[in-house]
Amino acid sequence: MDLLTEMDMKKAWEILKAQRISTRAVKLTNKIMADGNERTVKEIIILMYDLLESSDSNTTGRLTIPTTGELVRYLSKNKEYVSRKVSSGGKKTTYYERVV
Secondary structure (H helix, E strand, O other), rough: OOOOHHHHHHHHHHHHHHHOOOHHHHHHHHHHHHOOOOEEEHHHHHHHHHHHHHOOOOOOHHHHOOHHHHHHHHHOOOEEEEEEEEEEEOEEEEEEOOOO
């Protein structure tokens, strides 16, 4: 392996480690959010579980479903998603929407 390729792979690995969300979770998030509706992180994760249960996939758990913090980081850093904070009864809820 030449030096340039090794450096490129190291950079790609660092990006993936910083993102800390699997590509399968990214695909599920994008699929769930494709309709343009606003959802909370909790709603997105529940829908991920529903999608995995309805499919014949045995891929569940940590490799597919991100933690709440990981999903918040992904949605916050990804420019395809916008957030809106709503206060109700002293509680703040953040809704995310995909805008393409």
